[in-house]
Amino acid sequence: MQLITTRPIPFFSLFIAISFLFSFSLSYSNTFTIINNCPHTIWPGTLAGSGTPQLPTTGLQLDSGQSIRIPSVPGWSGRIWARTGCSFDESGIGKCQTGDCGGRLQCDGNGATPPASLFEITLGKGTDKDFYDVSLVDGYNLPLIASPHGAHGVCNVTGCALDINTGCPKELQVVGGEGGDGGGVVACKSACEAFGLDQYCCSGEFANPTTCRPSFYSTIFKRACPRAYSYAYDDGTSTFTCKAYEYSLVFCPKVNGIRKPDSTLSPPTIQEPPPTPIFQEPPPTPTYQEAPATPTFQEPPPTPAFQEPPATPTFQEPPPTPTFQEPPPTPVFQEPPPTPASQEPPPTIPFAPRGEEYLANVSSSSMLLPVPTLFILLILNVISSAYLANQEP
Structure with missing residues (x-):
C-alpha cells in the first residue's frame, strides 16, 4: 500500500497568499469623505438602504472647512446628504431648517425631510461595479459634487455645483426664518412636494417612464444641473457606474476647482455648462397652463387720405347792371308864340x-x-x- 505523504507549505508562501487576499479585500473597501466648503456649518446625515447596515455614524456636525472620512462595506447602499440651520441640545434633540431627519443629530434610520440634495449609491461586491448619482428629485438645499476615485480607469464626476436657491420659482421656495439665513431662500422644493400631483410625482397613472415625462419644473433643475436626477425616470443622463475605493462628497464646491481641507486627494476638474437663466413662472394651476399669448400688435387704422375741400364755386359775376336809360328827353319847352307886337295897321290898299x-x-x-x-x-x-x-x- 502506497502511502500518501504531504509536503508542508512553506511559511513564506502562506504569508504571501494571506497578504494577497488581504490586499485584494482592502483594494475594494470603500470610504466616503465628506467635505464642507460652505461658509457655514452643515450637519451631514446618512441612511442605509434595506438589507444593509448603517454606517458608523448617521449624523454629525461639520463646521466650515472641515472634512470627515466614513468607512463603508462592500455591497452597502444608501443616501448621504447635508442638513442646514440645525440646533440640537446636549442630548442631540433639536431640529433643522432643511434636510431634518426626525429632529435628532443622529438620524438612526430616518431619511431626509425634503427638500434636500441627495447622494445615492449602491456599492458593488467583489468586482461588481458601483452605481451612484446625485438626485434633486426630492428638491434642493445645497450644491453637491460627488467625485469617485476609481480602482480601474477614470470615473465620472456628477452632481450640481450651482446655487439653484437664487433662481428658484417663488412657488417652490423655502424661506428661512428664525435661526436661518435672515429670511432668505434656504431650499427649493420639487414640484411633487409643492403640488402633490401624480404627474409631478410619477405616481398613479404616471408611474411609468412612458406617461411620466419631464415637467416645466423638473426642466429648471435639469438645465441648471444636467448630470443630476431631475425627476423619477431621469436615468439615462443621471446614473453612473464605476469601481472606486473612495467617494469625495463636497458641499458648496468651487466651480473651477474644489478645496479639500485635511485631504490629500487632488481636486477633480468640473466642467459645468454655462448656467441657463432660471425663469420664474406664475403659480401654476393644478394643470400647467401656458401664459396667455401676448396679443399681436395691430397696426392703427390707416389715416384717411386727405380729401380736398369741396371746390369753391367759381365766382359768378353779378348780372350786368342794366344800362342806364336816360329818361325820355324833357320836351323842349315851347315858348308860346310871341304875342305879336302891335302891328301897325297894314297900309291901306287902294281900290281894295x-x-x-x-x-x-x-x-x-x-x-x-x-x-x-x-x-x-x-x-x-x-x-x-x-x-x-x-x-x-
Whole structure:
C-alpha cells in the first residue's frame, strides 16, 4: 500500500497568499469623505438602504472647512446628504431648517425631510461595479459634487455645483426664518412636494417612464444641473457606474476647482455648462397652463387720405347792371308864340275895300289859329296883295 505523504507549505508562501487576499479585500473597501466648503456649518446625515447596515455614524456636525472620512462595506447602499440651520441640545434633540431627519443629530434610520440634495449609491461586491448619482428629485438645499476615485480607469464626476436657491420659482421656495439665513431662500422644493400631483410625482397613472415625462419644473433643475436626477425616470443622463475605493462628497464646491481641507486627494476638474437663466413662472394651476399669448400688435387704422375741400364755386359775376336809360328827353319847352307886337295897321290898299275888310277879318281870326295855319294865311295874304297890286290900272 502506497502511502500518501504531504509536503508542508512553506511559511513564506502562506504569508504571501494571506497578504494577497488581504490586499485584494482592502483594494475594494470603500470610504466616503465628506467635505464642507460652505461658509457655514452643515450637519451631514446618512441612511442605509434595506438589507444593509448603517454606517458608523448617521449624523454629525461639520463646521466650515472641515472634512470627515466614513468607512463603508462592500455591497452597502444608501443616501448621504447635508442638513442646514440645525440646533440640537446636549442630548442631540433639536431640529433643522432643511434636510431634518426626525429632529435628532443622529438620524438612526430616518431619511431626509425634503427638500434636500441627495447622494445615492449602491456599492458593488467583489468586482461588481458601483452605481451612484446625485438626485434633486426630492428638491434642493445645497450644491453637491460627488467625485469617485476609481480602482480601474477614470470615473465620472456628477452632481450640481450651482446655487439653484437664487433662481428658484417663488412657488417652490423655502424661506428661512428664525435661526436661518435672515429670511432668505434656504431650499427649493420639487414640484411633487409643492403640488402633490401624480404627474409631478410619477405616481398613479404616471408611474411609468412612458406617461411620466419631464415637467416645466423638473426642466429648471435639469438645465441648471444636467448630470443630476431631475425627476423619477431621469436615468439615462443621471446614473453612473464605476469601481472606486473612495467617494469625495463636497458641499458648496468651487466651480473651477474644489478645496479639500485635511485631504490629500487632488481636486477633480468640473466642467459645468454655462448656467441657463432660471425663469420664474406664475403659480401654476393644478394643470400647467401656458401664459396667455401676448396679443399681436395691430397696426392703427390707416389715416384717411386727405380729401380736398369741396371746390369753391367759381365766382359768378353779378348780372350786368342794366344800362342806364336816360329818361325820355324833357320836351323842349315851347315858348308860346310871341304875342305879336302891335302891328301897325297894314297900309291901306287902294281900290281894295273888300280886300282890306277881308284881310282884317282874316288877321283877326288868324290870331286864333295855330302857327302853321297862320303862316299859310300870311303867305296867301301876300300873294293876294301882289295879285291885287298887279290888277290896278
